[in-house]
Amino acid sequence: MDKIKILVTDDHPMVLEGMQTMLSQISFVAITGLARNAYEAMELIKANSPHIVITDISMPEISGIELTEKIRKEYPEVKVIAMSTFNERSYISRMVQNGASGYILKSAGREEIEEAILTVQEGKLYMSIDLQMNQQEQQEISKTPLLTSREKEVLLLIAEGYTNPQIAAKLFVSPYTVDSHRKNLLTKFDVNNTAGLIKLAAKHGLV
Amino acid sequence: MDKIKILVTDDHPMVLEGMQTMLSQISFVAITGLARNAYEAMELIKANSPHIVITDISMPEISGIELTEKIRKEYPEVKVIAMSTFNERSYISRMVQNGASGYILKSAGREEIEEAILTVQEGKLYMSIDLQMNQQEQQEISKTPLLTSREKEVLLLIAEGYTNPQIAAKLFVSPYTVDSHRKNLLTKFDVNNTAGLIKLAAKHGLV
């Protein structure tokens, strides 16, 4: 019986060590590499062709989200399990969209990691039980409005504290245009003033 | 020669494992306990009287900040090293105020942890080199304005999207009063409109 080959990517040595220890306690797992960033990860995938890559989401330079995307493209047979802290849950939807097969929290214990690996290896989707709860919150998070590029641009400038006329000057468009974008933002976020807008935008990590 | 007794507190098993592995590689260190939360930590301190407690900052129920406070009061001889992820740096000042002797990032390697332990054990303050940089940013972060309770109250309601008149109605005061508070908030945060206000407030974790 072949062991499942696993590669772990995280920029925190501590987490890397912890994963190593935990994974070494699982009999059917073989660690084929530990990467500190996406570059190392890609190299190690090439060299060792693991079955599963467990990757942190927030990493400097290339994020886990982008890494997942790369892996999907270049090594579609490799499964990806995303890993994050509790307060980064908002990335779940984006991660799954990008082709992640599983999602665990860094607070996961050995049992859960084991289960995640088995589930994913079977071709199924694994979601940490801690993430499944709270449908309401889940919905809210995934309910990030789809903004056009121009709207995002305007939103950022609004968050910086610029007024419509100032933004118009920066973007070389009419203040009326900026006002339209602003109104659309208010509608899309379903709020009725700037305060609510910025709060939600911040919540969704857009500012 | 006595070993330095260390207790580690973190709600992520992975980090706990990682720390254990790393600490076990340091000759002059003895791990006296691993706690998953502040309660366990306090018990283990009582039982094993460690020299140094390395604690995560963001933990459910009782945060590392509160834990530090407790330790300061009940066991003033025990040193505390705070541990956080890069994006939680804003807690540094509060941590140091509460009596932490050191501050490291979870991305720290074995060498840095070793150095932190030695420095703290000598009674000095240890700051991760990654945190020392960027004085400007540091200042900005510690520059969280001191708000009065009423101002905080108003700020929250503004962030919720309520207008001055609505807030006034909620607090049973005159709209003029709310306006005054709002103006004071703008002054204290040194911004000139609601957008900038909410953005900064979110940055400082106030909303």
Add this chain to the structure above:
DNA sequence: TGATCAATCCCTGTTTCGGGGGATTTTTCT
């Protein structure tokens, strides 16, 4: 090729905000 959507621009109101003043009463702490 028609439909849809993004991006642009325009108008008219009303309301709120932001900046500038000043003032009084509580609370809090020394």
Add this chain to the structure above:
DNA sequence: AGAAAAATCCCCCGAAACAGGGATTGATCA
């Protein structure tokens, strides 16, 4: 008891935001 800070209230004015319409140009795509 007295100072300092917090909380309250008041006024004016111009600028901005909000709400409600509508319209035109391109690009994209079924």
